[in-house]
Amino acid sequence: MIEIRFHGRGGQGSVTAAELVAQAAINEGKYAQAFPSFGPERRGAPVSAFLRVSDSQIFLREKIEAPDVIVVLDASLIELVDVFSGLKAGGSAVMNCPPHKRKSLMPWNESYRLVTVDATQAAMNNIGLPIANTAMIGALLKGMGLIKLDSFQMPLQTRFGRLAEKNFQSMTQAFHDAQIAEPSGEAPLSSPAQELDFSGIIEKEALMAWKSLALGGDILEPGNSARFLTGTWRMTGKPVFHSDACTKCGLCRLFCPEDAIFRDADEQFIYNEDYCKGCGQCARECPKGAITMEEEAWV
Amino acid sequence: MGLRTGIEVSLALAEAVGLSRADVIAAYPITPQTHIVEHLAEMVAEGRLDAEYVAVESEHSAISACLGSAAAGARTFTATASQGLAFMHEILFIASSMRLPLVMAVANRTLSSPINILADHSDIMPERDIGWVQLFAENGQEAHDLTLQAFKLAEDSQVLLPVLISLDGFFLSHMIEPVTLISQEEADAFLSPCTLKPRLDPAEPRTLGALGGPEVYTEVKQQQNEALCGAVPVLEKIWNEFSGQFGRSYRSLETYRLDNAEIALITMGAVSETARSSVDQLRERGIRAGLVRIRLWRPFPVRELLSSLDPIPCIAVLDRMLSPGSVNGPVALEVKSAFYQHSRQPRINCFVAGLGGRELSRRTFIEMVNRSLAGESHDTPSIHLDVRHA
Numbered sequence: 001m002i003e004i005r006f007h008g009r010g011g012q013g014s015v016t017a018a019e020l021v022a023q024a025a026i027n028e029g030k031y032a033q034a035f036p037s038f039g040p041e042r043r044g045a046p047v048s049a050f051l052r053v054s055d056s057q058i059f060l061r062e063k064i065e066a067p068d069v070i071v072v073l074d075a076s077l078i079e080l081v082d083v084f085s086g087l088k089a090g091g092s093a094v095m096n097c098p099p100h101k102r103k104s105l106m107p108w109n110e111s112y113r114l115v116t117v118d119a120t121q122a123a124m125n126n127i128g129l130p131i132a133n134t135a136m137i138g139a140l141l142k143g144m145g146l147i148k149l150d151s152f153q154m155p156l157q158t159r160f161g162r163l164a165e166k167n168f169q170s171m172t173q174a175f176h177d178a179q180i181a182e183p184s185g186e187a188p189l190s191s192p193a194q195e196l197d198f199s200g201i202i203e204k205e206a207l208m209a210w211k212s213l214a215l216g217g218d219i220l221e222p223g224n225s226a227r228f229l230t231g232t233w234r235m236t237g238k239p240v241f242h243s244d245a246c247t248k249c250g251l252c253r254l255f256c257p258e259d260a261i262f263r264d265a266d267e268q269f270i271y272n273e274d275y276c277k278g279c280g281q282c283a284r285e286c287p288k289g290a291i292t293m294e295e296e297a298w299v
Numbered sequence: 300m301g302l303r304t305g306i307e308v309s310l311a312l313a314e315a316v317g318l319s320r321a322d323v324i325a326a327y328p329i330t331p332q333t334h335i336v337e338h339l340a341e342m343v344a345e346g347r348l349d350a351e352y353v354a355v356e357s358e359h360s361a362i363s364a365c366l367g368s369a370a371a372g373a374r375t376f377t378a379t380a381s382q383g384l385a386f387m388h389e390i391l392f393i394a395s396s397m398r399l400p401l402v403m404a405v406a407n408r409t410l411s412s413p414i415n416i417l418a419d420h421s422d423i424m425p426e427r428d429i430g431w432v433q434l435f436a437e438n439g440q441e442a443h444d445l446t447l448q449a450f451k452l453a454e455d456s457q458v459l460l461p462v463l464i465s466l467d468g469f470f471l472s473h474m475i476e477p478v479t480l481i482s483q484e485e486a487d488a489f490l491s492p493c494t495l496k497p498r499l500d501p502a503e504p505r506t507l508g509a510l511g512g513p514e515v516y517t518e519v520k521q522q523q524n525e526a527l528c529g530a531v532p533v534l535e536k537i538w539n540e541f542s543g544q545f546g547r548s549y550r551s552l553e554t555y556r557l558d559n560a561e562i563a564l565i566t567m568g569a570v571s572e573t574a575r576s577s578v579d580q581l582r583e584r585g586i587r588a589g590l591v592r593i594r595l596w597r598p599f600p601v602r603e604l605l606s607s608l609d610p611i612p613c614i615a616v617l618d619r620m621l622s623p624g625s626v627n628g629p630v631a632l633e634v635k636s637a638f639y640q641h642s643r644q645p646r647i648n649c650f651v652a653g654l655g656g657r658e659l660s661r662r663t664f665i666e667m668v669n670r671s672l673a674g675e676s677h678d679t680p681s682i683h684l685d686v687r688h689a
Contacts, residue, residue, distance in 0.1 A: 039512070205514065206515070206518055207515050207518070208515070210517075210518035210521040210522045210525070213518050213519060213522055214505075215398050215459065215522075216396060216398035216399070216507065216508075216519070216522075217397075217509065217511050217522075218397075218498065218505050218506060218509075219505060219509050222504040222506075
């Protein structure tokens with residue numbers, strides 16, 4: 001059995017990617033299961049999905065804590081989420097990454113096998129949209145050889161209909177483009193079977209001891225949602241304000257659904273990095289085209 | 300001193316709510332609870348009770364309004380029955396989990412269908428896991444006394460939980476009988492004015508009833524369960540105090556003629572009085588019967604039950620609800636569970652009777668005893684249902 005954990009952002013198709021691989025595996029006669037991390041669904045927020053593929057029936061209904069492979073659809077997540085958490089020594093990390101940023105991933109290459117591909121570019125080339133999930137499947141197949149590319153024809157057709165062929169092309173391109181870097185460090189020894197140790201698990205799963213909770217689970221601190229930085233959900237770029245074109249009409253501020261646009265000391269409109277979700281509403285509403293959405297740097 | 304008076308039990312209970320100086324009553328009328336809330340509405344309208352009476356549009360709203368009222372720190376009361384209680388269902392769990400102290404009377408009535416307004420415990424038994432303290436009154440005096448005690452218990456800083464009092468519909472709720480009504484001075488001496496600290500307080504804003512994922516949900520439930528189980532010593536203290544002041548003593552269960560008994564009946568609610576008379580009749584005929592009447596249903600008094608039934612070899616449990624598809628009725632399940640790890644294993648028989656107002660008379664209890672003592676055979680069903688087969 002191989003266990004794979006997908007990391008992405010809400011809306012990027014991580015769950016769909018896991019489902020497609022499971023369907024293709026099942027169509028090949030294998031056993032597979034795919035499921036999301038259940039919970040509130042929020043566009044741009046970090047999400048994970050889980051996939052198991054096996055030659056025999058799978059008797060597990062738990063999350064994957066020690067995956068053999070991680071598939072990261074959006075490398076900016078590395079700053080927000082410990083995507084490598086529990087990844088087995090010598091395991092593979094399949095990363096969506098433009099070529100010029102590949103170097104920044106090298107520190108992880110010491111212990112892990114890196115499979116990198118510019119999946120977003122592959123998606124742009126073939127689908128015309130930056131939806132990289134199917135391309136990432138291509139990279140996963142290149143790295144792991146898990147399932148035949150052709151086995152995806154039917155699941156893609158079922159899922160995407162007339163867009164299936166474009167997705168298949170995106171997947172195929174990523175399959176060919178993906179680069180594999182074997183771990184640079186010493187080959188890890190296969191770890192001996194470990195004793196089952198559950199100590200500390202409850203401390204990890206529970207926020208606090210029941211006696212420490214406020215009465216009835218009340219939240220005593222007013223306004224603590226300010227600490228919830230929804231700006232980390234930004235995935236389609238940040239707004240850039242061009243003061244030369246701006247007439248200070250204030251429509252951007254009015255339309256911002258997050259109230260994340262304000263004026264600085266020089267009366268210039270700026271956005272709040274902590275809460276801007278990058279929806280682009282301000283850029284669409286600006287009558288002067290003084291706001292553009294631009295890609296953000298990561299890592 | 301209290302005044303011994305002939306009064307309908309619903310009114311005696313409502314008077315106790317008045318004596319408790321309730322601040323808010325939010326209720327929707329439903330048979331057989333109607334007289335309780337009608338009387339309270341009158342007391343408020345006449346200016347006898349300085350309370351806010353919220354005439355809501357449904358039971359769901361009634362209990363929801365009570366949650367808000369209790370959160371604001373008001374002494375809060377509601378009452379319902381049957382379909383009304385079922386309609387409250389989802390909110391009942393929220394009241395206890397949010398640790399909101401309020402008091403509710405339930406005039407027990409069966410559930411539809413068929414449509415039936417008469418008494419049994421089909422309404423309250425499905426609510427046994429709501430996390431409230433649950434008491435069953437046997438007579439008008441208890442309905443009156445338990446109401447005052449309930450407020451004191453609910454608002455105790457060690458408890459802070461909702462408390463409900465069940466009273467059998469009609470046979471208790473509509474019965475006129477002697478009740479020694481507590482005077483206002485006595486009530487004030489026993490139950491101090493509501494000193495609940497408002498949880499909903501603009502000066503100290505907080506979030507109540509927030510989202511709680513897997514990282515806190517279990518701990519909230521544990522906190523709730525600890526509070527419920529911890530309510531028992533507080534209740535015992537309140538009962539001691541009450542007995543000291545009024546001379547009427549209360550326990551989590553009452554026993555009758557268990558000495559040397561060969562069989563014990565277990566009952567709840569007003570029919571326990573009939574059961575008591577049956578015990579006397581049986582004893583006259585040389586059958587050594589006795590009775591345990593459970594007053595505190597939640598938390599369930601396991602230790603008291605086990606010790607009171609020692610060493611009786613045969614037990615007949617009355618369930619006033621059919622739990623379809625279950626091994627037994629809810630009360631018998633509880634009793635059997637209590638005995639599971641006990642060294643002594645008496646024969647325990649479950650009798651489902653008195654459904655939808657079917658007469659529960661001495662005949663019923665005597666038959667329960669006779670059938671239990673006759674022993675079980677291979678063909679004996681796990682539940683004896685008081686039903687016509689042919």
